[in-house]
Amino acid sequence: MTAEPAEPVRRRRNGKQLEAELLTAGWDELVEAGYGRLTMESIAVRARTSEAVLYRRWANKDELVLAAIEHYRTVHPVADADTGTLRGDLIARLTAVSRARAPFFAISAATAFSGLSAGTGLTPAQVRAKVMGDEARPHSRALYRRAHDRGDLDLDRVPAAVLELPFDLVRHDLLMDLRPPAPARIREIVDELFLPLLRNHRAGRTSLE
Numbered sequence: 607m608t609a610e611p612a613e614p615v616r617r618r619r620n621g622k623q624l625e626a627e628l629l630t631a632g633w634d635e636l637v638e639a640g641y642g643r644l645t646m647e648s649i650a651v652r653a654r655t656s657e658a659v660l661y662r663r664w665a666n667k668d669e670l671v672l673a674a675i676e677h678y679r680t681v682h683p684v685a686d687a688d689t690g691t692l693r694g695d696l697i698a699r700l701t702a703v704s705r706a707r708a709p710f711f712a713i714s715a716a717t718a719f720s721g722l723s724a725g726t727g728l729t730p731a732q733v734r735a736k737v738m739g740d741e742a743r744p745h746s747r748a749l750y751r752r753a754h755d756r757g758d759l760d761l762d763r764v765p766a767a768v769l770e771l772p773f774d775l776v777r778h779d780l781l782m783d784l785r786p787p788a789p790a791r792i793r794e795i796v797d798e799l800f801l802p803l804l805r806n807h808r809a810g811r812t813s814l815e
Contacts, residue, residue, distance in 0.1 A: 624659075625663065626677065626681075627653060628649070628653050628655070628659070628660065628663070628670075629670075629673055629674045629677035629678075630674075630677070630678075631649050631652040631653035632644075632649050632653075632670050632671060632673070632674030633674040633675070633677065633678045634652060635648055635649050635652050636671060636674060636675075636713060637713055641671065644667060644671070645667060646660050646661065646666075646667050646670070649667075649670065678710065679710065682706070682710075684699075684702050684703050684706045684707070685702060686699065686748050686749065687699065687702065688749075688752065691758070692749065692750075692752075692753040692756075692758045692759065693796060693797070693801065695749040695752065695753070696749065696772055696796050696800070697792055697793065697796055699749055700772055700773070700776050700787075700792045700795065700796070701786075701789070701792055703773070703776060704776050704779070704780060704786035704787050704792070705786045707780060708780055708784065708785055708786050711777075711780040711781060711784065712784045744766045744769035744770045744773075745761050745766060745769065747769070750769055759804060759807075759808065760807075760808070763807055763808075764804065764807045765807075768800075768803050768804065768807065771795075771799065771800055771803065772795050772796060772799070772800045775795050775799070776792070776795065779791065
């Protein structure tokens with residue numbers, strides 16, 4: 607008599623691995639269903655777990671969605687290119703960020719504008735910061751540290767607002783168009799807006815004369 611095949615052993619998940627899988631399921635459900643139709647139940651079904659497991663970690667779907675967005679951004683970093691010049695590094699970085707983040711921004715922007723905040727206790731501005739992803743302080747960006755070490759800029763003299771300008775403009779374009787800016791637009795941001803401002807600060811001028 608042939609023995610019946612054994613039931614597959616259910617793998618027990620716990621700790622960081624379990625949380626990562628739950629957040630991945632949350633992101634996948636957000637992409638496929640959208641924020642409005644997403645529920646804790648639908649995420650639990652996708653993750654092959656119970657709603658109780660989710661509620662032990664997140665109080666509601668808003669908290670879970672924010673965590674899923676942050677997790678996706680963390681596990682999909684954008685590579686940093688060292689071209690040897692600040693201009694080259696900026697163009698390479700902005701191009702890579704815009705191409706890698708365009709789908710992410712489309713999903714995240716739709717989520718932010720769909721009412722995400724009611725269950726988080728955060729202000730709309732705080733939700734936007736979490737969804738859009740505030741990266742490390744501008745002065746800590748690797749490409750600016752390299753430029754500082756080469757003597758291309760003085761991080762002690764250049765305001766954070768100036769250093770963040772090219773990234774803010776690319777984020778703005780991504781939010782408005784939901785597609786990567788054209789190469790000519792990225793060169794315009796770097797060559798016609800950012801570098802002239804940087805030269806002003808290098809020369810000791812903080813406003814147009």
